[in-house]
Amino acid sequence: MYPRFVVRDIALTERPVAFRRPFRFGDVTLEAAPEAIVHATIELEDGRRATGAAAELMAPKWFNRNPALSPEETVAQLRCALEFARELYLKHSFDTAFGLHAACCEHQIARCARADIPALAAAFGPAELDKAILDALLRAANLDAYTGLKNNLAGLDARLTPDINDGIIGNFLASRTPVARLLVRHTVGLDDTVEELAATCATTGCRYFKVKLSGDPAHDRDRLAQVAQMLEALALDYRLTLDANEQYPSHAALSALVRALLDDDAFSEVVQRLLYIEQPLPRAMTWEVPLGELARSFAFVIDESDAGYDAFPRALKLGYRGISSKACKGIYKSLLNGARAAYWNAMDSARAFLTAEDLTCQPGLSLQQDTALAAFHGVIHAERNGHHYVDGFAAAPEPEARAFLARHPDLYERTGGVVRLALRDGAINFSSLGRAAGFASAVAPDEVGRRAGETHSDTAKGYGT
Numbered sequence: 496m497y498p499r500f501v502v503r504d505i506a507l508t509e510r511p512v513a514f515r516r517p518f519r520f521g522d523v524t525l526e527a528a529p530e531a532i533v534h535a536t537i538e539l540e541d542g543r544r545a546t547g548a549a550a551e552l553m554a555p556k557w558f559n560r561n562p563a564l565s566p567e568e569t570v571a572q573l574r575c576a577l578e579f580a581r582e583l584y585l586k587h588s589f590d591t592a593f594g595l596h597a598a599c600c601e602h603q604i605a606r607c608a609r610a611d612i613p614a615l616a617a618a619f620g621p622a623e624l625d626k627a628i629l630d631a632l633l634r635a636a637n638l639d640a641y642t643g644l645k646n647n648l649a650g651l652d653a654r655l656t657p658d659i660n661d662g663i664i665g666n667f668l669a670s671r672t673p674v675a676r677l678l679v680r681h682t683v684g685l686d687d688t689v690e691e692l693a694a695t696c697a698t699t700g701c702r703y704f705k706v707k708l709s710g711d712p713a714h715d716r717d718r719l720a721q722v723a724q725m726l727e728a729l730a731l732d733y734r735l736t737l738d739a740n741e742q743y744p745s746h747a748a749l750s751a752l753v754r755a756l757l758d759d760d761a762f763s764e765v766v767q768r769l770l771y772i773e774q775p776l777p778r779a780m781t782w783e784v785p786l787g788e789l790a791r792s793f794a795f796v797i798d799e800s801d802a803g804y805d806a807f808p809r810a811l812k813l814g815y816r817g818i819s820s821k822a823c824k825g826i827y828k829s830l831l832n833g834a835r836a837a838y839w840n841a842m843d844s845a846r847a848f849l850t851a852e853d854l855t856c857q858p859g860l861s862l863q864q865d866t867a868l869a870a871f872h873g874v875i876h877a878e879r880n881g882h883h884y885v886d887g888f889a890a891a892p893e894p895e896a897r898a899f900l901a902r903h904p905d906l907y908e909r910t911g912g913v914v915r916l917a918l919r920d921g922a923i924n925f926s927s928l929g930r931a932a933g934f935a936s937a938v939a940p941d942e943v944g945r946r947a948g949e950t951h952s953d954t955a956k957g958y959g960t
Contacts, residue, residue: 497591497650498632503544504536505581505624508944512552512857512890518880519685520707520854521740523556529570530857530890531577532944535627539635540589547630547933548940549623549864551823552855552881557799558616560741560778572612573619579606580620584628591650592632596625596827600655604803614802615778615824622825626864629826630934640867641673641929649827655804656831659838667834673870675926677851679918680705680736682880689725695883696726700921702733703876705852708775710742712751716759723765734876735765736850738773741799746784749775753792771817771850774798786814796850807832811839811847819852820872822865833872851877858888858907858916859899860936860943867928867935879916879923887915895942902937903927 509529518525531553536546553573555566564572583599583606590598600621607617633643643649647668652661680703683692695701706722708715719737726733743749756762756769771794776784781800789795796817797810807818820829832849839845851869856862862881869877887907888896896914900907905924908917916923931937 497648498539498636499589499591499594500537500539500632500635501589502535502584502587502595502628503538504534505585505627506534507577507581508532508534509553510890510944512885514884515886515889516884517684517686518682518884520557520738521560521710521742523560523566523740524686525555525884528552528554530861531573531623532860533577533623533627534940534944535584535624535631537628537631537635543635545631545635546940547627547632547634548860548936548943549626549630549934550857550860550944551619551623552857552861553619554855557854558619559613560799569616572607572610572616575610575612576603576607576617576620577623578620579603579610579617580624584621584624592625592629593649593651593827595628596621596825597654615799618802618825618828619823622823625826626822626934627940630864630936630940634933637932639929639932640864640935641671641871644830644871645669645671651827651830656835658808659831659835663838664831664834667837668830670837671871672873673867673929674873674875675870675929676922676924677866677869677874677879678703678876678922679882680734680876680878681883682853682878683707683722684884685709689721692722693725693729696729696731699918701918702731702921703735704733705736705738705773705878705880708737708739708742708752710739710744710748712748712755715752716755719756719765720761723762727764734768734770736770736773736878738798738852739775741774741777743775744777745780746776746787746789750789753789757792769793771796773819773850773852774800778802782809782813784813790814790816794846794848798852801828804828804831807835807847811845816846817848817850820849820869820874821852821854822861822868823855826864826868829868829872849874853878853880857881857885857890858914859891859895860938862916863903863906863925863928863935866923866925870925870928882916882918887913889913895938895944898938898942902931
């Protein structure tokens with residue numbers, strides 16, 4: 496019923512991406528990171544071949560926060576995850592896109608574990624390969640991303656999510672109505688000032704914001720008061736989310752922050768406008784401590800704790816209501832979690848939800864594929880931090896930047912000589928993502944991440960595979 500294929504080639508390359516301003520989240524400050532680029536060639540059962548591509552920033556110290564490891568060592572783990580997944584996928588016989596993923600994911604986790612690579616980092620490899628393979632499959636079928644996902648071209652089923660069945664998954668996919676516009680949730684990093692935020696509001700029209708927390712209740716309370724005072728002085732009808740990136744060391748410390756927000760009249764507006772609090776506790780502690788009374792005050796979301804297909808239902812039992820959708824954690828897990836939330840909400844008013852977050856998405860393939868995934872879920876706002884921490888396509892070759900601008904003119908614009916995300920009235924528009932065959936890109940795979948004349952084998956050698 497669903498198209499079957501075998502993977503014939505996977506080329507892995509990368510390029511350096513320098514930030515135009517430091518980005519501090521939790522105990523990590525990023526000033527640069529490499530972007531991984533994947534090209535995958537598949538052969539269908541009828542002998543036809545197609546190539547697809549994907550890209551993602553390899554963010555240091557996010558997938559693995561082990562303090563004993565340097566930022567460079569955590570990036571090396573992501574390279575290993577890509578290489579391990581490449582070997583597994585190339586060995587597998589004819590299967591559907593999701594069948595390939597499902598057959599390899601446990602082997603990937605186990606092999607990475609033997610190399611002391613945790614599950615969240617291990618999943619990065621299949622996540623990137625799956626995007627490139629889906630791009631190839633959609634191109635072979637001459638389908639755009641939304642049509643392909645609605646028709647379940649990848650062949651998603653319930654083998655990894657036994658709490659729901661194939662019918663629930665199929666109904667969810669078929670019922671989606673993708674959006675063509677997203678309100679941008681502007682990231683306020685720990686080193687960003689309220690003056691910079693005010694300037695951003697004036698130039699972009701943003702009114703949705705994601706404020707990073709430090710894990711110190713008193714410090715976070717004071718900083719949040721400054722941010723709220725500035726936003727209210729601008730008379731914005733704003734919305735906030737808070738992201739602690741695992742920095743709250745205990746349930747007691749998190750309770751102190753919640754009490755400060757609820758008990759201080761200065762935060763009466765903030766409490767009404769606060770949508771959720773993301774990943775407050777360290778990822779391991781998340782599973783040890785139920786939220787209890789805290790869950791009655793605010794909605795809480797897991798992100799870094801989302802290292803497997805069982806994470807969402809486990810979190811729901813502990814008082815969490817949401818989970819982040821990130822293409823770097825896996826497009827199929829995101830879609831299956833969306834099906835779960837829709838089913839739970841229909842059955843017992845669980846009020847479960849997915850959020851759209853952004854840590855590793857740079858303009859081009861990465862941003863477009865993650866944005867299309869969020870749009871397919873039907874969310875109305877999403878964090879898109881790459882638009883201000885990295886200077887658009889500055890890290891990409893000029894021909895690549897020109898290609899994306901020409902084929903997605905609703906999403907990008909050229910300002911100051913650089914192609915950047917076109918952010919207007921606090922939103923991005925991207926109807927062009929659903930108009931061309933492939934995974935949210937009208938730019939051909941061969942135009943991404945390569946110099947003219949390079950082949951798959953050339954770029955694979957350059958990566959070290």
